[in-house]
Amino acid sequence: MAAIKIIKQKSLKSLSTFGIGGKAERFVSVNTTATCRETFLFAKKRHLPVHILGNGSNCLFPDQGLPGLIVQNKILFYRKKQNQIFVGGGYSLALLGRKTAKNQLTGFEFALSIPGSVGGAIWMNAGASGQETADTLVKVAFMDLDGRIAIYPKKALRFGYRSSSLQEKKGMILWACFLLSPSSTAANQARLFAQKRRQDQPLQEKSIGSIFKNPANGISAARLIDQAGLKGLQIGGAKISLKHANFIINTGNATSGDVALLVEKVQQMIYAKYGMWLEKEICTFL
């Protein structure tokens, strides 16, 4: 049997790039398929609700804490076989971008300085600058909460804008395989994207990236919020970034309630001004 180490009353603040949240009742970090299965069976036996976590860069956790078991993917291998990359779900997305671009492979130039994991990026089809995680995906290994593993080819996963059918399944993306294409300009492109991101986004602040999806008709949520004059709007410790209108930053002591109120206020003000209801991109556990 694989050994699992359960931590009780783990700070959720430390598990999210937002630095917001109470305590997780139980927390486990898994670094192999075997420990993941063991953890899921432990939870099943005790009827514990399971929450899957990557790097917490898209998660708003509640101040009152989360009951059940948080399982964080720390399966971290990276293997390159010509242009195919086999990579663990817990592997850093930014590092994947850096390594592949350095190896003159195109597909993940967008990923530099996105602080997520590969599993989280697949789950929500993360993307930027015209690239998406699903573009180069070949297949995903997924474990359900009964510990059964399925290998899904990309076409079985119905990817869309910041969405995939994985969002309807309960379980963990263990690892994935991507097929990239050679490109002599990948490293330079990645550098340029990262430079632009540093210019446009509040990367030094605590945030969870873009709060809202762009509305379907090609309009930018950030532009709408900016044009409505909402940059700098603050509730408690949560503030619309002055640098990027689609980012909310935690100025120090923001609560999940502050963020929820600010999100709702923006939605209402944008609806009143433009007749559009902005849909959340972030994962809330509220």
Ligand SMILES: Cc1cc2nc3c(=O)[nH]c(=O)nc-3n(C[C@H](O)[C@H](O)[C@H](O)COP(=O)(O)OP(=O)(O)OC[C@H]3O[C@@H](n4cnc5c(N)ncnc54)[C@H](O)[C@@H]3O)c2cc1C
């Ligand atoms: C500064 C900053 C910039 C960002 N820029 C971008 C951007 O340009 N484009 C973009 O798309 N996003 C961006 N994000 C948001 C975020 O980084 C991405 O959505 C990222 O893919 C989330 O990965 P994660 O591992 O942190 O997921 P988490 O926040 O840990 O989890 C997000 C969701 O994915 C699920 N999940 C995570 N890992 C797994 C797994 N292994 N198996 C099953 N489910 C899983 C979780 O249950 C949760 O529902 C940004 C965030 C920040 C803070």
